[in-house]
Amino acid sequence: MAPGPSTFIPLGEIPQEGGDSSLHQLLKAFVSAGRVDHVAMVMGLHPQYLSSFWKTQYLLLRMDGPLPYHKRHYIAIMAAARHRCSYLVGLHMGEFLQVGGNPAWLQGLHCAPQKLRNLNEINKLLAHRPWLVTKKHIEALLKPGEDSWSLAELVQALVLLTHYHSLASFVFGCGIKPEEEQDVGNSCWTPSPHSDSSPASDDSMGGSGGTDAMQEVEMLMERMKLLQENQLEEEGVTQEEMATRFELEKTESLLVPSSDILDPSLQSNIRCFLEDPEFGYKDFTRRGEQAPPTFRAQDYTWEDHGYSLMNRLYPDVGQLLDEKFQVVYNLTYNTIAMHCGVDTSMLRRAIWNYVHCLLERNLKIYIKTVACYPEKTTKQIYTQFWRHFKHSEKVHVNLLLLEARMQAALLYALRAVTCYMT
Template identity: 50%
Template sequence: LLSNLPLLSLSVRCLNRRGVGRISIIPQSDTKQVMVNSEKDRASLLCMKALANRGRLDSVSQQMASHPQYLESFLRTQHYILYMDGPLPLHYRHYIAIMAAARHHCRYLVSLHSAQFLRVGGDPLWLQGLEAAPSRLRHLDHINKVLAHQPWLTARSHIQALLKTGEQCWSLAELVQAVVLLAHCHSLCSFVFGSGSDSDTTSTPRVHHGTPPGYCLCDAANGNTAGPTEKAPRRREDEAMFSADPSRFVTDPEFGYQEFARREEDHFQVFRVQDYSWEDHGFSLVNRLYSDIGHLLDERFRTVASLPFPHSPDLKRAIWNYIHCIYGIRYDDYDYGEVNRLLERGLKLYIKAVACYPDSSKTPLCPLSWASVKASEKVHVNLLVMEARLQAELLYALRAITQYMIA
């Protein structure tokens, strides 16, 4: 993620759940390549990069570090969405992330992106609430609400309303990036609550030596020393970390997840993957409209699918297909009797809570039968929930965009 930055040689002390460890940052000028000889070394290196990028090692990175091959893919995708080339300005991206996280009352992500919003030059007045934001951003509120809670309601008319002519309309490229960002943050909320990372907001946002939460260690390496001496921006970021109230950015708070309507009871039809799939349709569309993001997202899906799972591979597929099923997505070639045979009731309740209403579940307890399961395996389940939910939201949004384009 930060491999091309001319980082200075320095050491930082990194707090994690296992204690205090020392991570060395190797100078870029050193001709020797850093060899990562074990998963532990790889995890340490990734944690160092996350710390250098954010100025703090957050609990989400700590949790994901038990699967370093996934963490690497996740950090690469998130950095691309938030900071690399794209049609949306940086402060818009962080504000959209705030809107997405607020739908699940995720104070952790709202605080994090509020601080980053200010760091990239966002107007502090916008943080007073959604009504203080420009109308273009407010227009995203409906699709944000639908994707977060009932993505099967996403329709061509929503896309058409956002792309209609006028000063406040969105371009197709802007909308695709916004949709990817919304889905990314919605699904990340599931991981945050499922892993108990939301409690991270109660800890101090600073790292050692008074580095502010939004200050990047690489700034100092590049000679940008103004950051630590500018008291006002630091105070604004600190205030954002502690005072950001998710409810300020939420309209229609009663709107939430509801059981997907049965085909025989309502007009909602099951989403058949054979008709519109990520591999055959979604990947190519999103990659064409938002350059390279399709490859990065596909890498995430493939990485989580390839992570070693000590239990039956069939259990892993059952978890993925069960999450898609509760979002109305079905696979014609899958026997759904497998879900009931492989997932005991407590695990199904846990998965559904984390996927569909993570904020009401807070830190849901894993089933008793999973009490002896390793922490890395519980993280693995939460990663499956996050990625399956992410793909489900993207499928509904991209199908609606496709319908708009061919209409």
């Protein structure tokens, strides 16, 4: 297997020590903490985001909080197992033991205390169908008894679950490799000269493929220009247009690679943490079916509702999450492929909101896969979207997906908590 932290991204594209000074400072902090893992190496393509992400994860796992450290890592294992993410499951099994966790619990969910097992239902829903979380799920966990959760403990658990579900999307979306495949000692960091060359593509850019990729870039630039000039409003879309989009979306959903969700080769170290493994993502209601209990974007927002609730129940994390959402949403280098000085705000908003009129098919297939079925992500899907774009731009897409997914799931959970409290 090729060297480096990712099967999708050539090692020469990953920032190395001695490059960006802000990244260099970050890496020193990581090294002092013991290691630089593969996730950090790939996120290092965007140092400003990596800094914000690392502070949040450090606070969640290592700073004072209502849950003991070993239970935090066990919750991370439960969350990652829902997406068959052996990278994160293995990482946190090691961390769990390091902080004094009981090795017997690692034999599977059935060996964990009932209090942790009670999280299984909400873990399952937040991973695959977060719109189904209701105040009844919150009530069940908080009801008095030997295995009851406090509100503070539960809020920390909800943040951990949504954090690790969305981090699994990033791991699969960027082709992150397990640490043990690296033969470079404990730091997992290989100093090498920083490559400033343009990204090497895994497939030939010659012939018609290169022409098609160039056309994709130019079409994207044209659509963004139109959107910025006209500020197209979704309210102005006719019923006929919505019906057409719906049929198109239904067709494109079928292009997400299929795989047997009960893969017999599924490692036993993941299967043992799964109850109801058949449960997975299900598309929102098709026409003629009863609508699921979703909410419109303006009904329960992070800015107006989620942030203030988090600030009351888990203040430090509320602040860091807000910063992390802002950093990734506003992150821009004003470039697109070979174009410089570009206002990318419309594109970033489109990826965040999955605006149908802007995103081309291969990007939509990629987004749908990474956000809903991350374990099905393949190198081919990664390679096929935005073929003329830098790997750092594709990683940026993954960061937007990570945070958009986390915020959406967390909002459903916090709305249920709000309903419980009122």
